[in-house]
Amino acid sequence: MPELPEVETTVRGLARYLDGAKIARVALNRPDLRRPFPPGLVQTLTGATVTGLGRRAKYGLIHTDRDQTMVFHLGMSGRWRIEPERAEKHDHLVLETGAGHVLALNDARRFGSVDLIDTAALEQWPPFAALGPEPLGDNLTPRHLHQAFKDRVAPVKPLLLDQRIVAGLGNIYVCEALYRAGIRPDKEAGKISRPALERLVPAIKTVLAESIEAGGSTIRDYAQPNGELGYFAASWRVYGREGEACDCGGTVTRFNQGGRSTFWCAKCQK
Numbered sequence: 001m002p003e004l005p006e007v008e009t010t011v012r013g014l015a016r017y018l019d020g021a022k023i024a025r026v027a028l029n030r031p032d033l034r035r036p037f038p039p040g041l042v043q044t045l046t047g048a049t050v051t052g053l054g055r056r057a058k059y060g061l062i063h064t065d066r067d068q069t070m071v072f073h074l075g076m077s078g079r080w081r082i083e084p085e086r087a088e089k090h091d092h093l094v095l096e097t098g099a100g101h102v103l104a105l106n107d108a109r110r111f112g113s114v115d116l117i118d119t120a121a122l123e124q125w126p127p128f129a130a131l132g133p134e135p136l137g138d139n140l141t142p143r144h145l146h147q148a149f150k151d152r153v154a155p156v157k158p159l160l161l162d163q164r165i166v167a168g169l170g171n172i173y174v175c176e177a178l179y180r181a182g183i184r185p186d187k188e189a190g191k192i193s194r195p196a197l198e199r200l201v202p203a204i205k206t207v208l209a210e211s212i213e214a215g216g217s218t219i220r221d222y223a224q225p226n227g228e229l230g231y232f233a234a235s236w237r238v239y240g241r242e243g244e245a246c247d248c249g250g251t252v253t254r255f256n257q258g259g260r261s262t263f264w265c266a267k268c269q270k
């Protein structure tokens with residue numbers, strides 16, 4: 001499932017072909033993904049110039065000179081295919097630029113989505129309105145987490161997965177960040193010390209930045225025929241490592257926390 005770093009690398013890969021480009025052709029090969037494509041999508045995008053790309057949480061943003069932004073979510077199985085040699089069954093939306101580059105949004109399971117939103121009103125769009133700060137942005141600070149966790153008796157891990165507190169953090173990244181910060185995942189959020197929060201914020205940013213960098217190393221493949229954006233292997237220190245040795249000499253264990261697997265080391269996370 002594409003997480004924030006995969007969406008970020010996808011956006012960066014798309015930007016190479018789309019930023020500043022004119023969209024010459026838009027083809028929809030079915031009426032919907034998770035929900036119907038927005039009415040007017042083809043008409044609005046055809047002939048538009050892309051003025052920039054971006055990301056909010058796990059959504060990719062393609063801004064146009066028509067004051068409309070195409071917002072995409074990759075769902076469970078979505079991926080963009082760059083310059084595909086041939087069309088594939090699940091290429092549901094295909095863009096062709098004025099320079100002749102072809103970009104296909106492929107989504108076998110169709111849990112993804114495409115929306116067309118007034119660029120000026122993006123922040124008020126309901127899926128964005130309640131989101132917390134971007135984890136890689138300047139607004140995620142120890143002070144922000146201190147305010148968000150204040151008097152909360154809930155364990156820290158599910159709170160970090162709450163998109164209203166931090167936008168776009170997934171299970172893997174929360175496990176890894178708590179490990180690096182030395183904080184146990186079931187620690188009562190309101191009781192986490194200020195020094196621990198001072199470790200947690202850079203841990204979150206570092207884990208994400210390293211994953212984006214790992215994805216960035218695959219960007220050179222994007223220009224190849226059938227190049228696919230958005231998926232790459234990363235190595236985790238605790239995630240998926242149940243029973244393996246931690247660097248501290250302890251053992252990584254797993255438990256179920258709110259329906260999600262939590263991986264951690266009891267020896268170095270307090």
Ligand SMILES: [Zn+2]
Pocket residue numbers: 246247248249250251265266267268269
């Ligand atoms: Zn350890």
